[in-house]
Amino acid sequence: KRQGSPEVIFGEGKTSTQIIDISRAMITKKEDILVTRVNKEKVEEIRRELPEFQYHEIANLLFMKNTKDTVSSKGYIAIVCAGTSDLAVAEEAALTAEAYGIEVRRFYDVGVAGIHRLFAHIDEIRQATVSVVIAGMEGALPSVVGGLVSHPIIAVPTSVGYGANFQGLSALLTMLNSCASGISVVNIDNGFGGAYNAVLIHRLANNSK
Amino acid sequence: KRQGSPEVIFGEGKTSTQIIDISRAMITKKEDILVTRVNKEKVEEIRRELPEFQYHEIANLLFMKNTKDTVSSKGYIAIVCAGTSDLAVAEEAALTAEAYGIEVRRFYDVGVAGIHRLFAHIDEIRQATVSVVIAGMEGALPSVVGGLVSHPIIAVPTSVGYGANFQGLSALLTMLNSCASGISVVNIDNGFGGAYNAVLIHRLANNSK
């Protein structure tokens, strides 16, 4: 098992008991463990048995470090979103990338309706290896960021919004139809997937050294 | 009939003969005439009978001025779009507003993927009474403009694009879910309707003087 590569458990649709059992097997093998999409109730049951798990409530995510050394990589991944409502997905992305041992910089208040805030940070975003851009409602942020940076962008639509957002369909279609190049898209609310793709790209940029 | 208020004929689904007949009745009443959504073939047949019609090919639109004086209003309507592909809808909007006797300023190369071009013109857009913002594909432009100006925006989604644009659904949903305030939306490709709403608002701003 490669360092800085946690085993990932998709928590949704698994019982606490199942998660505990899988985790124990991994602890034996001394692997880092990342559990996504766990709710509060499950977390309590799991941590009663395995208190070593750190819980990140806002991202519904558990993490346990069982390897010793940290990986060191050059550069960072930018996690970009518009504000409080997309925070859960953004943090799922950010914490995932960190679990893989990569530096993350958060840009969490830069929506298209207040574009000056994006400009205030655009240079720091530009210097990232790759950006994960998260947006709900109209989902326009990746297009705007994509026009301003030249590295790859992983766009994550969220289900945030109401009415004609149709649970994230609106943001998903927006991102797929982006007229900026260099944008690819993952499933609605899939912060983990957005980050995982970014991790693969970040490693390529580093490994080739 | 109020000056600067052409009678409007929706050309789609009408035969040349029907359009000619309706037009003649209006000529008698000395009214300006605007015909939208006519194709080239119909135009030839119509102009053979009524050569006074000016034809705007890119917008599929015929116009005939039968009133003498021009209305004068203060200020202008901004018509904003990203480029060549949305031109037909943008010109339908622009020519409609002009048919109503209102000054129009065109900003036709200002998409979200090259946002600096938008910024180069933003001050002139800001000074308009109202903006009609047209976009296909991801339809993000009204959100960005909406965050930068404080007057009302009429957003017009277009069917331009392919694949997951689903004939304009993508741009429509984007605009309805805009997180910028002050944006309302008309039907896909409805340049006429976008302009008509802007005309009503522009007049309110003028009449009240």
Added chain:
Amino acid sequence: KRQGSPEVIFGEGKTSTQIIDISRAMITKKEDILVTRVNKEKVEEIRRELPEFQYHEIANLLFMKNTKDTVSSKGYIAIVCAGTSDLAVAEEAALTAEAYGIEVRRFYDVGVAGIHRLFAHIDEIRQATVSVVIAGMEGALPSVVGGLVSHPIIAVPTSVGYGANFQGLSALLTMLNSCASGISVVNIDNGFGGAYNAVLIHRLANNSK
């Protein structure tokens, strides 16, 4: 900050603590505050800390006036809907416009299935600067009103209904396809957005004096 321009907080997806914190910052700056889409539980927690908030239960809305003088504008906005079921959205619209210091007249029993009630009020609606017309189920009201008045109409579809209303899609499509001109549309259940557009238009009509 312009008078009669409350700072608006979108309550959905924010915790009471977040809302309280943002509100406090605004109180310091002596701004009026409008919080939309708060539920009863949050309201109790918020008002325990900030009892100055007035609560409008039917519209799920909190308002606090921190500026002294009132703006005075000529004319009024008409809020038009069919009855009890659309009341929540209609009141969100009405209270929003009032929070911006504009007179509102409510026409709340005028659906298309009993059109004489609409006619009884049509003259008073006609004299408004702009109308916000709210409808669920088949969403036909804006088309009918649009044919009878010559000012701009902001149409707000609601999710009221069942079965083939598909949570407001039915009313949304109806309004986008209206054959009356002068109608533009906002998101499903977006009473705030409907009113906000009307406020911008109403101000234009006044400012130009």
Added chain:
Amino acid sequence: KRQGSPEVIFGEGKTSTQIIDISRAMITKKEDILVTRVNKEKVEEIRRELPEFQYHEIANLLFMKNTKDTVSSKGYIAIVCAGTSDLAVAEEAALTAEAYGIEVRRFYDVGVAGIHRLFAHIDEIRQATVSVVIAGMEGALPSVVGGLVSHPIIAVPTSVGYGANFQGLSALLTMLNSCASGISVVNIDNGFGGAYNAVLIHRLANNSK
């Protein structure tokens, strides 16, 4: 075979030869024949063989009377629509009902955006046994008529319009969600079906004498 009950051939997807063959069999049996959804090319081929067929171009419909006497029924069916664009469907309905030997009255210029024209005719519509109300775009007409008359209404959505009308889906959903009672709906563009239901009802009203 009951008098005034033509045999009906659905022309779409049948070759001219097939239609001719079926028709000949019916002529032998001395039955009236109604062929719907035939296009011009087929019509020419069919009438070369069977010139007795009357062709109604606007409705894409062929009719041949082979029975002698006419049925006489009391009262009439109202066919109601908004204008030129829905004419094809309206005429399919009107001619169908007439083929069944029932008096039809046409009200073809009464859309919701110009509701005074509807009121000018409402008394005559009210006295019909049953109404077939046809509408495209936003499809609001049946709701308005339904609120004004107390007999049953068969609503026929049409595919007329563009953009977010989604080929008639918009009008279909509007009609299914009507808040007026006494309205039932048939398939998009199904003028025949609308009339056929009206015929059955009209006969019930007569037979019971």
Added chain:
Amino acid sequence: KRQGSPEVIFGEGKTSTQIIDISRAMITKKEDILVTRVNKEKVEEIRRELPEFQYHEIANLLFMKNTKDTVSSKGYIAIVCAGTSDLAVAEEAALTAEAYGIEVRRFYDVGVAGIHRLFAHIDEIRQATVSVVIAGMEGALPSVVGGLVSHPIIAVPTSVGYGANFQGLSALLTMLNSCASGISVVNIDNGFGGAYNAVLIHRLANNSK
């Protein structure tokens, strides 16, 4: 107010208090009252104040008879469905028709997958004035009944089923596309509407005597 014509209150989205108030006004006017779509909790609160209401739990419906005489009409309406799962909608239809003073015959075990049961009753169904045919899942029953009877059929799709039934869309589309003539359709789960259309038709058949 015509005898046998209850005032109808659509209970969904109304509070018990609102329903009680409207009912009291009607009691004063000596009108029969039908309340549809009330749940158990509301019913208890309403009947505490107005114990004269009869409650039909399976149909979520309240009825109160305040007129004296009964209307008598010839013939009956057939209410046809496949079984236990569609019972709520079927009973909403049946009880509505009865509230209008019309005889109803129930055929509640006659789905398409066991077609012999339908045949066992088909003669009695045939002799009805009009049928209300209710079906969920694939919604095929109206097509089959429509092929066997010659009176009008009002088809009511239900949301019964799961997966690709998409909350009733499947049954709705089936019914709209029926290749049997003489079928018209109302909204998903709209037992009331199905019956109301049938009542209008039944009366026509009787009045003309």
Added chain:
Amino acid sequence: KRQGSPEVIFGEGKTSTQIIDISRAMITKKEDILVTRVNKEKVEEIRRELPEFQYHEIANLLFMKNTKDTVSSKGYIAIVCAGTSDLAVAEEAALTAEAYGIEVRRFYDVGVAGIHRLFAHIDEIRQATVSVVIAGMEGALPSVVGGLVSHPIIAVPTSVGYGANFQGLSALLTMLNSCASGISVVNIDNGFGGAYNAVLIHRLANNSK
């Protein structure tokens, strides 16, 4: 290569040249060849080179027998549909099964709206090993047949119809939601696929001898 197992070429999206080349390779290997979804133009070009191909126009299908002996199997597959409009798909199914050397019986006039015709043939359908049931519009036929036979049914929805059939979606959903057991479904208009599944089942029934 097993006898009675033609190599299948999916003709859509292949040029005549490509089809000719693939066919020649198979002729060398002495394999039977079935080409589906070829249009008339391609057929002419192909048969100019390979006149041994038999062309079945109604099914858009080419077949060439290059093996000598015929397979013999007990029993037959029933191909069931409602009439002329579904013929193309039905014949694609029937000819496919025959190309695999299996006896086919065609029941082509047995729709749900004239159910007595189905009953006239039901015994012969029942004795088939397996049925392929094809239907467009409301797609109800498989449900009715499924309730009457006890062998497996492969249901094939077709795109035949208009309006709310949404190019076959209506029939597809109907079949997936069938309340009769023993029905499974293939893609819209996929006569080949329907038959291929039936062939596999028919062989199982024979091989086990």
Added chain:
Amino acid sequence: KRQGSPEVIFGEGKTSTQIIDISRAMITKKEDILVTRVNKEKVEEIRRELPEFQYHEIANLLFMKNTKDTVSSKGYIAIVCAGTSDLAVAEEAALTAEAYGIEVRRFYDVGVAGIHRLFAHIDEIRQATVSVVIAGMEGALPSVVGGLVSHPIIAVPTSVGYGANFQGLSALLTMLNSCASGISVVNIDNGFGGAYNAVLIHRLANNSK
């Protein structure tokens, strides 16, 4: 009643009392009983009265054996799925087939993203008479299995997943569009239906002996 053919009760939308009553009638007739889609609460009430029912919690299924002898058939049905999340549907399928007296082999850890696990078992799957392949999310498993085995496959899409899985629509469409032949599809989450089709096919393979 044929041996090994339980009477099946669809538990959803039935009360415990209804299920108990139907069951008692069957016990009298000495039939095996299979109840699908019952939840825990109902199960408790039912087993209080009828403790002979065996409950399979993961599959929400009750079974009672009232016949004596067991049917014996040659061969087995393969139930194939990717893992824990699809277990409920897979077990509904497996237990259904077993209730019909047929041997089942479970292959529950063989998703497309870890295809070596599928290969480890492919020979044993190949020797099954028929496979039921269950998959949620992207639903690709039946295509891959279909390319590797030559017997019929019944594909069961599940609603497992989130976001753009649209409650199983994604997996459903994938399976309907499979480019492997020999795959037919049942409703989303319909484990029972998948197994029932497999049972019919398995019997054909056996009966013909």
Added chain:
Amino acid sequence: KRQGSPEVIFGEGKTSTQIIDISRAMITKKEDILVTRVNKEKVEEIRRELPEFQYHEIANLLFMKNTKDTVSSKGYIAIVCAGTSDLAVAEEAALTAEAYGIEVRRFYDVGVAGIHRLFAHIDEIRQATVSVVIAGMEGALPSVVGGLVSHPIIAVPTSVGYGANFQGLSALLTMLNSCASGISVVNIDNGFGGAYNAVLIHRLANNSK
């Protein structure tokens, strides 16, 4: 302008004249030019003026090299698809990457229904920097490849197929819901976009040296 970075013209919706004009401007600036989505007619008109353009018919693409030197990068991009039908999109991707000066390896016969062909090439695919995986119909290929390689995959759904593929929606949803990690998705038929993302990633892997 960076070497190996052609200026890209989106040909759809542009006239030949527009494309010629833009191209001439670029020739002056000595830039490489890539024109996508041009059809045969336009190509003829363009090459009459600018015969230096190489035309790739299958990909509807024009390319002109105006820079001298070639970029050299280590490694290659894998372009993976199932066969003839997806060729147009695959070649748009391959030629785009080559226009950017990057080595491409084509794997064009490796669909999921014949998975051994994929395995025959998997080692060479694994050694690519990044893969662009193209699939229509059920779109399962990226999931399978994703489970076998550890570099990033850009998935391109195509509109190839018919019926329930809904013009590429089926493949799009499949790819978005992939249970393999490391897959991100671009618009339906967007071969250019798939390649462009791969180019950015490939450069990162090289630049970091």
